Amino acid sequence: MTTIEVTGHRQREAWAEKVLPPVEEVRPGLWSIPVPMAPNPLRYVLIYVLALPDGIALIDTGWPSDDSWQALVDGIHATGHDITDVRHVSITHLHPDHFGLVPRLLEHVDPVLAMHRNDARHLHHVTDTEIEQQLSNAKRELEALGAPDVTDNGFRHIARLPKGRPMDVELEHDEPLNLPGWNVRALWTPGHTAGHLCFADDDAGVIFTGDHLLPRISPNVSTNAFQLHNPLDQYLVSLAHTEKLPDLEALPSHEYRFRGLADRVTDLLEHHEERLREITTAVVESPESTAWEITRSVTWSRPFEQLGTDLARMAMRETHAHLVVLQQRGVLTPTEGSPVRWHLAVPVASTTPDGSPR
Known part of the structure; x- marks a missing residue:
């Protein structure tokens, strides 16, 4: 296994101590805010705040709960801003720890919302009949995989935008976010979800990796109704593309900051090849x-x-x-x-x- 360089030392110390890390200014005008997501083994999601001439931009929002909302509001205050200063929100992917607080945020402010179209298409208002169909499909999927006791279909949070509220920008690969004072561009990295995005700023020397690249664990890459047909293949291709990027400091959504993108990619590729071998052996034996x-x-x-x-x-x-x-x-x-x-x-x-x- 290769070794990454940990750059978020206070974050790693907090992770080891099982406490929230502090709000930190990573670059001038760029902060990380930990937002709790209990109960969950990952414990918190890191939200990023970028200063704009007339307010702030967010990368992700956090888990949909009162505690998470208060942590987001307090964290933004710690940067010298207010929740009403939010002008732009870029979402790495549709999972509730990343998108979940968007509806509540929209009760206080009306920012530009940006997301990859593959994930954005699941957020539009749907009828009760369509939701029931999704739940029925989820049950059949579980039965096909051989899961026991599928009376509970597993749906906990179905992300939705408020009725009538569109996604303002449906981002494509290598598309700029057009944030004044920044050079952030979207990188489509499907796998964890069909529309997962990383955001890179070569001038600031950082890449917001979402759940695509984490310093310690491999993100969950699963088949489900919201995914591409072959999500792991897409993820492996995404990793190969990420390996070719400059050695930017990685600002992930969980755990702590690090350097060594290529080394981390190598570890993850090896991990999945080993898992493919292990699964093949399991089928040979049974x-x-x-x-x-x-x-x-x-x-x-x-x-x-x-x-x-x-x-x-x-x-x-x-x-x-x-x-x-x-x-x-x-x-x-x-x-x-x-x-x-x-x-x-x-x-x-x-x-x-x-x-x-x-």
């Missing part, structure tokens, strides 16, 4: 297994039995994303019907040690 059964047989950061229902299903969907890549590579094949079961596409003797065809 042919015709479901995604749920395979998930229970591979290693996780803690014993699988200690994962709650939500985390276990996230792990299962992540396993399924790896299975889809192995199907794409011609290593594994799924059966028809529900639940879907997996077996080798080629005889064991015709595969290399990493599970790929000879």
Whole structure:
């Protein structure tokens, strides 16, 4: 494993002590604000504030709760600004710890909202019938993956914009944010979500990596109704593109700041190749297994039995994303019907040690 250079020392100390880090001015006019997201193993999300001539811009907003809202308001006050000074909000992706406080923010101010179109399309107002269809589809997906007890379909937070409020800017890859005094551009890095964005400012020497690159863990890359067909393949391609960027200081959404983008990319690519090998081995040892059964047989950061229902299903969907890549590579094949079961596409003797065809 390669070694990154930790630059957010106070953030890492706070992480080790299981407390919130302080609000910090990372560059002149650029601050990081920790916003709690309990209960969650990641504990907080880092929101970034950029000073503008007439106010401030935000990158992400935080988890939709009263405690998170108060932390955001207090953090902005610590920068010398007020919540009503927000003029622009760029969202890395649609997950509730990043987008969740947008509706509440809109009760106080009317900023420009910017997001990648792949995620923005899920935020428009939908009817109750459409929501019921989404919930029904989620249940069928869980059944196809072999999950037990799917009476609870797993939906907790369905992100929505207030009715009639559009997403002002649907960003494309390498599109500038046009923030006065900054040279920030959007980088499309799909994988964690279909529309995940990083934001880079070469002049300031920073890249806001969202959940695409974190210093210590791999982000969850899962199959679900809001994703691309093959999210892990997209993520691996996104990592390869990120590896070619200048060595900017990484300002992630969780944990702490660091340098060493290329080294971190190398570690993550190796991690996923190892997981692909492990899953292939699991199918060799137990042919015709479901995604749920395979998930229970591979290693996780803690014993699988200690994962709650939500985390276990996230792990299962992540396993399924790896299975889809192995199907794409011609290593594994799924059966028809529900639940879907997996077996080798080629005889064991015709595969290399990493599970790929000879």
